[in-house]
Amino acid sequence: MNPLTVLKIGGNVIDNPAALTRFLTTFSTLTGDKLLVHGGGKIATQIAEKLGVQTTMVDGRRITDKPMLDVVTMVYGGLVNKQIVGQLQTLGTNAIGLTGADAGVVKANKRPVKDIDYGFVGDITEVDSGRLLSFANESLVPVMAPLTVDASSGTLLNTNADTLAQAIAVDLVHKRDVTLVYCFEKKGVLANPDDDNSVINQLTPEVYAEHKAAGSINKGMIPKLDNAFAALNAGVARVIICHADELAAALAGTAGTSIVMNNE
Ligand SMILES: Nc1ncnc2c1ncn2[C@@H]1O[C@H](COP(=O)(O)OP(=O)(O)O)[C@@H](O)[C@H]1O
Numbered sequence: 277m278n279p280l281t282v283l284k285i286g287g288n289v290i291d292n293p294a295a296l297t298r299f300l301t302t303f304s305t306l307t308g309d310k311l312l313v314h315g316g317g318k319i320a321t322q323i324a325e326k327l328g329v330q331t332t333m334v335d336g337r338r339i340t341d342k343p344m345l346d347v348v349t350m351v352y353g354g355l356v357n358k359q360i361v362g363q364l365q366t367l368g369t370n371a372i373g374l375t376g377a378d379a380g381v382v383k384a385n386k387r388p389v390k391d392i393d394y395g396f397v398g399d400i401t402e403v404d405s406g407r408l409l410s411f412a413n414e415s416l417v418p419v420m421a422p423l424t425v426d427a428s429s430g431t432l433l434n435t436n437a438d439t440l441a442q443a444i445a446v447d448l449v450h451k452r453d454v455t456l457v458y459c460f461e462k463k464g465v466l467a468n469p470d471d472d473n474s475v476i477n478q479l480t481p482e483v484y485a486e487h488k489a490a491g492s493i494n495k496g497m498i499p500k501l502d503n504a505f506a507a508l509n510a511g512v513a514r515v516i517i518c519h520a521d522e523l524a525a526a527l528a529g530t531a532g533t534s535i536v537m538n539n540e
């Protein structure tokens with residue numbers, strides 16, 4: 277099967293214009309079919325504050341009431357997505373910016389209210405990876421904002437970008453040899469979150485469980501790793517977590533953390 281790389285870039289890098297440009301410059305040099313999913317949670321929080329909309333996060337997920345849905349639609353679907361697409365165009369990559377609603381590529385259901393009402397947060401039900409590949413076949417590089425659509429009502433929904441990248445990668449596994457890369461502002465999954473050089477080269481489920489129990493893997497890294505292992509279990513060939521500045525080295529196997537089922 278032909279290879280395809282799904283990359284996700286996180287909010288702390290997007291919030292740093294120089295770091296984002298460095299990442300997009302490397303991204304644009306990657307050969308083969310590729311797709312970029314972006315976050316932008318940090319910018320959404322900043323702009324919400326300017327607009328007087330309060331941010332509440334529960335387990336790393338944003339409570340998205342109607343005013344917040346308007347903010348994230350503007351920030352993810354507009355500001356962040358179009359700035360990335362614009363930069364990629366100047367770097368020689370013919371990018372096309374999409375939300376899940378565009379060409380109906382990612383559909384979701386509004387998360388049911390149990391203990392917590394997340395509001396307009398979407399749980400993905402369907403990815404049209406065939407359509408995403410049709411863009412690749414036209415030499416277009418999809419750049420996905422973390423917004424999905426409720427197919428029955430047409431309402432946009434807010435979906436975590438790590439989860440979106442995982443769901444797209446998983447839907448592609450029967451068509452492509454898929455690599456999933458989570459890029460962020462640390463050198464990988466760290467054994468000691470205060471020591472930037474304590475990168476775990478290969479992370480197994482056992483080592484993950486130990487670090488989680490000890491508290492050395494915490495906060496946003498927990499949903500990221502749950503997504504990473506879910507992707508691997510569903511047939512994604514390779515899952516990597518790395519610094520946005522070390523993308524090329526991580527793909528060559530000399531930087532970052534490889535998520536594995538057993539130590540190789
Ligand atoms: N063991 C760990 N190694 C690296 N990062 C960790 C670890 N434990 C917790 N983190 C935190 O996880 C964060 C990444 O998750 P998140 O904020 O969701 O990333 P993103 O910006 O990619 O969406 C890092 O900024 C870091 O603060």
Ligand SMILES: CC(=O)N[C@@H](CCC(=O)OP(=O)(O)O)C(=O)O
Nearest residue numbers: 287315316317337338435436437
């Ligand atoms: C439902 C939910 O939490 N959605 C996320 C989507 C953005 C995101 O995931 O951005 P980062 O990757 O930069 O964290 C949010 O609004 O924060």
